[in-house]
Structure formats: structure tokens, C-alpha cells
Amino acid sequence: MNPVKAPLDTVDRIMLAHGGGGELTGQLIQQHLLSQLNNERLAPLTDGAVLPWRAGELVFTTDSYVVTPLEFPGGDIGRIAVAGTVNDLSVMGATPVALSLGLIIEEGLPVDVLDRIVASIAATAREANVEIVTGDTKVIERRSGDGLFVNTAGVGCLPPTVHVGLEHVEPCDVVLVNGCIADHGLTIMSVRHGIEFDSDLRSDAAPLNGLIEQLLTGGVRVKFIRDATRGGLAGVLADISEHRQLSIEIIEAQIPVSPTARHAAEMLGLDPLTVANEGKIVCVVAQDHATSALEAMRRHPLGRKAAVIGRVTDTQPPLVELNTRAGGRRIVQRPYGEELPRIC
Amino acid sequence: MCLAIPGRIIECRGDEALVDFHGNRLEISKIMTPDAAPGDWVLVHAGFSICTIDKHDALETWGYLQQASASETDEPVSDLAGRSVPKLGGTP
Amino acid sequence: MTPGFRELRDQLARLCNKISRQVQIMEVCGTHTTSAYRNGLHAMLPENLRLVSGPGCPVCVTPQRHIDAAIELAAENDVMIATYGDMMRVPGRLGSLEKLRARGARVHVVSSARSALQIARDEPAASVAFLGIGFETTAPATAATVLEAERDGIENFSVLMCHKLVVPAMLALLEAGDVPLDGFLCPGHVSVITGAEAYRPVVQRHAKPCVIAGFEPQQILLGLVHLLQCVQSGRARLENVYRAVVGDMGNRAALDLMQRVFVTADTPWRAIGVIPQSGLELAPGYHRFDAVRRFSLTLGEDEDHPACLCGQVIQGKAEPAECPLFDHGCTPLSPIGPCMVSSEGTCAAWYKYNRSAKALRDLPQSQEVSG
Incomplete structure (x- = not known):
């Protein structure tokens, strides 16, 4: 059987084809990302999220996350990617409103690892009471890298009464x-x-x-x-x-x-x-x-x-x-x- | 030139031993302390026990390692804040 | 019960007051240097007591040629290097292992020689060379690991031998005769292996007091109190305040391991030169585990920067600030000499903590904490 044409759920590792923009990319997003992260802003899979905004100042931050190993006692790369960006907004005095999620996956990453990390991203976002409203996924060729790199950006709303700096x-x-x-x-x-x-x-x-x-x-x-x-x-x-x-x-x-x-x-x-x-x-x-x-x-x-x-x-x-x-x-x-x- | 810290042997298997360092456990070689047995305290350097230590000596010399920090000892909040702040330095 | 910090500090002050001249004590071991700085002990010492850091830091005394050999092994022979983290930033002529790793070489940081052997076990197709650095405390661990490799037939494992011995270096320092020292604070964990009696020649031949102490701040202060008592009474004694772990004769099992696997040899110390019988090499029966022999490496000569005073600094003959490169090209971010590399290196420690020594002295007295 040609592994690329096999149904995704019989494939236990991420392949380059998952990043090709075709059927497999769609399956990856639907079955492994949206299944856990779904919310009404992310679901339409538009090119960007539209957020209601009230007057006042906006705080915008981004951070990329690289950690070896991907999973460790007390957390994983997904948890630090959400918590880190939430914290960057919060220490500015802002109330986190929404995050973006960029995943760069190395070919060969076990699918069950990806599933656990996405579940952790979803759980941490719920814990922080913030939604992931837009995202992107790329698959890169297998190297000696660490399997998964995560970028999150976040926007937050700065209350006019807060002056930290x-x-x-x-x-x-x-x-x-x-x-x-x-x-x-x-x-x-x-x-x-x-x-x-x-x-x-x-x-x-x-x-x-x-x-x-x-x-x-x-x-x-x-x-x-x-x-x-x-x-x-x-x-x-x-x-x-x-x-x-x-x-x-x-x-x-x-x-x-x-x-x-x-x-x-x-x-x-x-x-x-x-x-x-x-x-x-x-x-x-x-x-x-x-x-x-x-x-x-x-x-x-x-x-x-x-x-x-x-x-x-x-x-x-x-x-x-x-x-x-x-x-x-x-x-x-x-x-x-x-x-x-x-x-x- | 040589960091070494005391730990307590949990179990031995031949020349190898599992040593506990207050919640951190390391597989070491006890080839340099062949008589060390479970329950004994040993000084460990680079994955090898280099000597056995009397428990009392271990706790006296490295006692500070076991101490909880001030904030972990459930002191009254006002006391902690009050005690730590004014005593710092001489700046007004 | 060990006296408290305040009591020890007061005792030091009283002794220094009685001696009423500049007293210079060498802490031979880099871990003493680091611990003294990390615990802020210099701020507690009387003004006329000066601590000089000695040649007991492998980062400082491993010659360039050994770093270069490791780099050559990785770059030319496709050998995987396993090293204690200490050595990653030490500059050879060709750069450091940290820079080598950035260029794609396989350099693994390990916390034990046994982890290096485990890598060789796990990757039978690779060749793994372990950088054997350190003094008597660490050398038996390398010896035991070589024996384990032999026992288990792990032939893709080798050692680049850089192990050194403390007492020959102390004696060489004294025999050179130009270091004004009042005594030695001797390394506690080396002494666990060698036994206290190993320093007897220093005391007998050169009439310098030697006090063995551990690395906790109380131990260091207590060791200094005993040294100053010797200085004050004018008697060179060998004392041991670390009896909890240091006996007179050392660790027999560890000494046997070394004796089985190693032979002593004349060895180059970075920026000092060759000291007779101050290093360890693999004994003939274990030559096949010797990386230099296995890969037919030629150890070249060192080409230390001509202005670098590291050699003088680790012999107590110069202070870091006297070096023309100190803070002028040589900094912890881009070290030229080895003493600037690890946090315990004399120059790095100075750079980190002493550059603002004057500012520190001008600060109000620290709060009292009793032990």
C-alpha cells in the first residue's frame, strides 16, 4: 500500500505530504488540530481572524518555542507556547484576548506526540481563558532537529488604568x-x-x-x-x-x-x-x-x-x-x- | 575542582546503586565504595560515590540544602514583608 | 557543632588583627574559588587576608593542544566527543567545542564518564571519545569507565587523557620559589581520594601550612581560621577540617582503580608548562582506549596569546586586573585566556564579582546572619 495514499489514521508519523496543501493537509488540520482547538473564530479557516475591539490600547507579542525534549514532567512545548505568550501579554498589564498558533513540524514526528501536544495547547488555552483564533502548519524535511517548533503570537487589551513599565x-x-x-x-x-x-x-x-x-x-x-x-x-x-x-x-x-x-x-x-x-x-x-x-x-x-x-x-x-x-x-x-x- | 553532594542509597545492584538526593534520583557506580549498602549516605561526584558519610555529618555539613526557604515555612505574611524590607541596606 | 558564620568571621578578624600583615592563602581548587564567590565570602574577609586562586581548575590548566586534539577528532576523524560541560567553551587554537558543535560536529555534554560509555554502547557504529579532565577526584571515575568498556567489550569508546594531579603542581609552584604564599586551603574532594597525608611533602619540604576543607561556606571559613592559626603561631601544620569525608589514607578502592589503569607522566599545564609526573596516562594494557593512539593524533604545541597572563594568575603571581587583555578583548563573552572561561576561572570570577570591588566595599555592611 502506498503510505501517502493511506488514510491518515493508519499513519503513525507526520510526513512531508502532510504539509503539501492537499488532502492530507486538510486531514491533519481537521482531525488533529481543529478537533481539539475548535472555536467559532478558528472554525471557518479563513486567512485571518476578525476580532471585535473596543477603543483603547492593544498589546501585541510573539514568541517562538523550541525545547528538547518536547514533553517533560509538568508540561510540554505546547503548554509553554500558550503560557509563555499569555504571560508576555499579562506582564505588560494586558488582558489576553486571542492567540495565533504556528506549527513547524519535522517529517517523522509521531502523530500521537502531536496529538498530545495539541491537546495540551487546547487545555492550557482553556486554563488561561484565551482562544487560538488563527494558525498555520508547515512540515519540513527530517533533520537532526527536535521534531516540532511552535510560534504563538498574541493580542491583549490594555486597560486604561494599568501603568506598568x-x-x-x-x-x-x-x-x-x-x-x-x-x-x-x-x-x-x-x-x-x-x-x-x-x-x-x-x-x-x-x-x-x-x-x-x-x-x-x-x-x-x-x-x-x-x-x-x-x-x-x-x-x-x-x-x-x-x-x-x-x-x-x-x-x-x-x-x-x-x-x-x-x-x-x-x-x-x-x-x-x-x-x-x-x-x-x-x-x-x-x-x-x-x-x-x-x-x-x-x-x-x-x-x-x-x-x-x-x-x-x-x-x-x-x-x-x-x-x-x-x-x-x-x-x-x-x-x-x-x-x-x-x-x- | 570537584562538585560532590551527599545522597542516600535507595537500592544496590552489583556495583550500581540508585541514590536519592532529596527527590532527585541518580544511578551511580559504587565501585569506589564497595561496602556501601541501602540506607547509607554517600558523597557522589560525576556519577560515582567517592566515600560513605555518617548521616549526622552529612546533615550538618550540607544542612542548608535541606532547609526550606523562608517563604515555604508559612510565616505570617506581615512578618515576612516587615522583616525583609527595612533591614536591606542603608538607603532611605 | 560547626561554629556559625558570624563567629567564624569574627575569629578571622581577630586572627588577622593579631597577625597585622598581609596574609596570602592559595585556595588550590577552583570549586573553592567558585563557592567563595557564590557565597559572597570575600565581602566577609578581613582586609589583610587575600585569597589567591591556584591551578586546580581543569578548564584553566588543560592545554590548548588537548582541546585542539578533541576538535581534530571530531572534525577530521568523525568522532563523537563526550565531555563534561565545563570544557565546552575552553578555547584551543582552532576554537572551542561549543563552536565546533555549531559547525555540525557531534559534541555531547555528559555528567559522568559512564554516560559517555553509554552513548558508545547505544551507537555501536559511531566512535565516541571522552574528554578525561579533572584531578584525583574525577580520574578514578574515568579509570572505572575504561575497565567497564574493557569488561563489556565496547571498543568504539576511547579517552582523550587530560587528567592531572594536584600535589605535584603545588610542589612545582613552591619549588619555583617566587610565590609569596602563607599556606594552602587544600581541596576537600581530591583529598577524599588521596587522603590527607598526600600533602605531607608540602608541609615538610616547604614549611607551608595545609588545611583540607570542604566546599560549603562554613567549611571554607573554618579552613581559613585554621590556616590563620598556623600562620599566627608560625607553625606549618597539616590539618583537616573535613574529617566527615577525608581520612588520612584516602579511598583505597579509588586509588587501586587509578593504579590499575593509569601511569603518571610528565604533563603540560596550560600557560605553566610541563610539570614532572603531574599527569595521568593510560597504562600500556589500556592503550587501545587512548584516543591519541587510536587515531594517531600528534599533539602540537600551545600558542597562547603572548600578552595573556593566565599562567601567572593561576600561580598566584599576578592578579587578573594586571593582565593587559583583562576587560580589553578578553571577557567572559569572548575569552582569550582559559581563566576567563568558566565561572570559577580566576579572571571570570574577578570580572563577574570584583570589577566593582570598590563599589562593593562602599556599600553598607551586609545584614548579620548567624549559622
């Missing part, structure tokens, strides 16, 4: 995080070939728009929010310090890191401060709003372990500094690039 950050402001850091990056490490280990760690990938909305509508004067993804907590703090030319002091003992993550970081020779997260935000608030911000975060399930970790100062030159458990002090910088496990 680096320009609002001032000395004496307080810095918070919404929970334990480093879980995502360490989880990915734990399933990577050559360094793998079994772990109770799970990725923290999650859409944070609910948490952020709770914070923004709870009467807290929120000045700045950013999700601490690649580059970790250190990366975000270095960004704030550099852009505002202000210093930030953080306290090691206050930074939430689970003992399991701390052990994993020690095993790999990594600093939890520079390890990636997919469900953590750094939030800067006015000093007298620290307690209310913390309470607002802790009321949300994704902020139960939120903590005040430090504050902004006008010390010059601008540096991020860590007061260590040992009672010492050091400068924190963003990592070089790819974090590699070390033995030394």
Missing part, C-alpha cells in the same frame, strides 16, 4: 517573586540525554494571567512585572538594574527554592538564580504596597509561595547584589548563555 521603578520599591524558582530549567536538564536523572521536579509552566489580574485589580500599586524565563531571576533583575541605572539588593534566604531544586542545582553545578522558569514573575511594587502585593499573590494558587526577595536602591554604580545565607555579599549577573552542567 520599567520607567516606574524607583529606589525603595520592593521586589517579589510568586514562588519557587528554577524548577523548569532543572526539570529540562533532568530529562536531557547524557545528564538525565529521575526527579520529583516538575516544570512550573503555567499561564499567569489570573494571578497577575488579581494583583493588578487588588489595589496594589504594581510598577513592573516580567516573567523570569531564560536567564532566570538573575536575568530579569539585571535588566531592571541596567535599564533604570539603579541597584537591587536581594536576600538569598528569602528567595524561594525548593530543597529538591536546590539539590538538583548542586548536582549539576548550576546557580538557581540563573536557571529558567516558565511560571514565575518578578514584580516590583511601591514599598508600602509590599504586604498587600504579597497577600494578593498568595491568595492565588500559583502564588502560594510568593515572597518578598529584595528591594531597589539608588546605590551607584548600578548592580544587582545578593546578601548570602553565609552573611556575605556578591554581585549577581545574567548568565552567559546556555547553562551547562559542570562537575567542577
Whole structure:
């Protein structure tokens, strides 16, 4: 039997022909994408989605997602693709309205993997209460790549009452995080070939728009929010310090890191401060709003372990500094690039 | 030059052992600590146990690894915010 | 019970006050360097106590010729390279393994020599070379892995031997005679294997105190307290504050593994030169696992940048800032010398934490945390 002419459901891997724009492409979209993602804006399969819009400002963002392996404890590429873009909109202060989904699939990707990832995309979108309203699928020749690349773009609506941005950050402001850091990056490490280990760690990938909305509508004067993804907590703090030319002091003992993550970081020779997260935000608030911000975060399930970790100062030159458990002090910088496990 | 951390042996199969590091489990070779048995604490470097350790010593030397962070200990919110903020640095 | 951080800091201050001159201690091991920086210990040390980083970081002392050999293996011989992550960015003459991987070579980061062997097992058609770096702590792991390869008949596995020994390097440093050192903070995990007595020649021949300490901040501070007590009393002693894991005679099983599989050899150290009997090579019975022999590689000479002071820096003879390349062409993003590569490299650590040392000193005192 010619495999290309076989019904799709007897084919267990994506083939180049699935991207050819013909019958198989239609089957792929209908049976494997629309079946899970369907909504009234996506269903007509027009070239673009028409969204009603009220007056005011729109926030527009895009991000591409590449992760090895595609599935890992606590998530998969689909979950981070939806949560990541939702979070990028949310940290801007916007309410996410709609996402686009672009899939670049490598020939040979098992269909059941694709199905699980699309199911995860659908579930995460429901969790974030946002719809995927337009999309695109391409199939590329088999390479030594990772099988699936995802791009999501998103639009959100910026309420006129929200003013978050680096320009609002001032000395004496307080810095918070919404929970334990480093879980995502360490989880990915734990399933990577050559360094793998079994772990109770799970990725923290999650859409944070609910948490952020709770914070923004709870009467807290929120000045700045950013999700601490690649580059970790250190990366975000270095960004704030550099852009505002202000210093930030953080306290090691206050930074939430689970003992399991701390052990994993020690095993790999990594600093939890520079390890990636997919469900953590750094939030800067006015000093007298620290307690209310913390309470607002802790009321949300994704902020139960939120903590005040430090504050902004006008010390010059601008540096991020860590007061260590040992009672010492050091400068924190963003990592070089790819974090590699070390033995030394 | 040599990162090594303590873990507890869960099970042994010949020269191999499964070691728990507070929720992370690694297959290691215990060829350098042939007498190590399940329940023993070992110091592990690059996938090999390099010595056995007394549990008390392990917990004393690496105790901080087990400690929960401040925010995980369910301190009252006001206390945490109040305690951490004013003590930072000398800037007004 | 180990004394708390504040108590240790106060003890150091009192001792330094009594000694009342500049004291220079070499922490031989790169992991001590990293831990001291990561835990911010330099901010806790008295002003007249200076820590000098020694030659105990494989990233810093692996000569260019070995990196070049790995690159040649991958580029010319289609060999898959398996390496600890530490070595990925170390520059040879031909570039680094990180850059080689970007050009399509198969370079795998592993966390154990056994993972490298597993790759060879899983891909019998490929040839896998493991970059054997590190000191006495890591070398027995390579030895055990070679024995496992032999036992299981895994012939597509080889090792590019770069293992080095700590004590010969310490002795060579002292015999050169131009480093003003008051004592050595000795590496805890090397000592687990070698035993505390391995440092006896340093103490006896050169009258330098040696204190073995672990890598937790309390251990480092406690080790320094013991060293300063030696300095103050003027007595060169061998002490061990890491008794929980370090015995006098070391780990017999690990030493036996090394003795079976390796022989000592004169070995080049990057930017220092050849130190007699300071390295390990595969013993004749295991030559077939030697990547250099298997692929008939010729190890060339190193061509370090003429202005680079890395050799001086890892012998405690120069501070990073004295190097004309430091922050002028040589930075952690584009390292020229090896000391700028890994976060524990002396220059990288300086760049990262000390460039603003003055700014750091001017900051208000850190809050007290007791251990």
C-alpha cells in the first residue's frame, strides 16, 4: 500500500505530504488540530481572524518555542507556547484576548506526540481563558532537529488604568517573586540525554494571567512585572538594574527554592538564580504596597509561595547584589548563555 | 575542582546503586565504595560515590540544602514583608 | 557543632588583627574559588587576608593542544566527543567545542564518564571519545569507565587523557620559589581520594601550612581560621577540617582503580608548562582506549596569546586586573585566556564579582546572619 495514499489514521508519523496543501493537509488540520482547538473564530479557516475591539490600547507579542525534549514532567512545548505568550501579554498589564498558533513540524514526528501536544495547547488555552483564533502548519524535511517548533503570537487589551513599565521603578520599591524558582530549567536538564536523572521536579509552566489580574485589580500599586524565563531571576533583575541605572539588593534566604531544586542545582553545578522558569514573575511594587502585593499573590494558587526577595536602591554604580545565607555579599549577573552542567 | 553532594542509597545492584538526593534520583557506580549498602549516605561526584558519610555529618555539613526557604515555612505574611524590607541596606 | 558564620568571621578578624600583615592563602581548587564567590565570602574577609586562586581548575590548566586534539577528532576523524560541560567553551587554537558543535560536529555534554560509555554502547557504529579532565577526584571515575568498556567489550569508546594531579603542581609552584604564599586551603574532594597525608611533602619540604576543607561556606571559613592559626603561631601544620569525608589514607578502592589503569607522566599545564609526573596516562594494557593512539593524533604545541597572563594568575603571581587583555578583548563573552572561561576561572570570577570591588566595599555592611 502506498503510505501517502493511506488514510491518515493508519499513519503513525507526520510526513512531508502532510504539509503539501492537499488532502492530507486538510486531514491533519481537521482531525488533529481543529478537533481539539475548535472555536467559532478558528472554525471557518479563513486567512485571518476578525476580532471585535473596543477603543483603547492593544498589546501585541510573539514568541517562538523550541525545547528538547518536547514533553517533560509538568508540561510540554505546547503548554509553554500558550503560557509563555499569555504571560508576555499579562506582564505588560494586558488582558489576553486571542492567540495565533504556528506549527513547524519535522517529517517523522509521531502523530500521537502531536496529538498530545495539541491537546495540551487546547487545555492550557482553556486554563488561561484565551482562544487560538488563527494558525498555520508547515512540515519540513527530517533533520537532526527536535521534531516540532511552535510560534504563538498574541493580542491583549490594555486597560486604561494599568501603568506598568520599567520607567516606574524607583529606589525603595520592593521586589517579589510568586514562588519557587528554577524548577523548569532543572526539570529540562533532568530529562536531557547524557545528564538525565529521575526527579520529583516538575516544570512550573503555567499561564499567569489570573494571578497577575488579581494583583493588578487588588489595589496594589504594581510598577513592573516580567516573567523570569531564560536567564532566570538573575536575568530579569539585571535588566531592571541596567535599564533604570539603579541597584537591587536581594536576600538569598528569602528567595524561594525548593530543597529538591536546590539539590538538583548542586548536582549539576548550576546557580538557581540563573536557571529558567516558565511560571514565575518578578514584580516590583511601591514599598508600602509590599504586604498587600504579597497577600494578593498568595491568595492565588500559583502564588502560594510568593515572597518578598529584595528591594531597589539608588546605590551607584548600578548592580544587582545578593546578601548570602553565609552573611556575605556578591554581585549577581545574567548568565552567559546556555547553562551547562559542570562537575567542577 | 570537584562538585560532590551527599545522597542516600535507595537500592544496590552489583556495583550500581540508585541514590536519592532529596527527590532527585541518580544511578551511580559504587565501585569506589564497595561496602556501601541501602540506607547509607554517600558523597557522589560525576556519577560515582567517592566515600560513605555518617548521616549526622552529612546533615550538618550540607544542612542548608535541606532547609526550606523562608517563604515555604508559612510565616505570617506581615512578618515576612516587615522583616525583609527595612533591614536591606542603608538607603532611605 | 560547626561554629556559625558570624563567629567564624569574627575569629578571622581577630586572627588577622593579631597577625597585622598581609596574609596570602592559595585556595588550590577552583570549586573553592567558585563557592567563595557564590557565597559572597570575600565581602566577609578581613582586609589583610587575600585569597589567591591556584591551578586546580581543569578548564584553566588543560592545554590548548588537548582541546585542539578533541576538535581534530571530531572534525577530521568523525568522532563523537563526550565531555563534561565545563570544557565546552575552553578555547584551543582552532576554537572551542561549543563552536565546533555549531559547525555540525557531534559534541555531547555528559555528567559522568559512564554516560559517555553509554552513548558508545547505544551507537555501536559511531566512535565516541571522552574528554578525561579533572584531578584525583574525577580520574578514578574515568579509570572505572575504561575497565567497564574493557569488561563489556565496547571498543568504539576511547579517552582523550587530560587528567592531572594536584600535589605535584603545588610542589612545582613552591619549588619555583617566587610565590609569596602563607599556606594552602587544600581541596576537600581530591583529598577524599588521596587522603590527607598526600600533602605531607608540602608541609615538610616547604614549611607551608595545609588545611583540607570542604566546599560549603562554613567549611571554607573554618579552613581559613585554621590556616590563620598556623600562620599566627608560625607553625606549618597539616590539618583537616573535613574529617566527615577525608581520612588520612584516602579511598583505597579509588586509588587501586587509578593504579590499575593509569601511569603518571610528565604533563603540560596550560600557560605553566610541563610539570614532572603531574599527569595521568593510560597504562600500556589500556592503550587501545587512548584516543591519541587510536587515531594517531600528534599533539602540537600551545600558542597562547603572548600578552595573556593566565599562567601567572593561576600561580598566584599576578592578579587578573594586571593582565593587559583583562576587560580589553578578553571577557567572559569572548575569552582569550582559559581563566576567563568558566565561572570559577580566576579572571571570570574577578570580572563577574570584583570589577566593582570598590563599589562593593562602599556599600553598607551586609545584614548579620548567624549559622
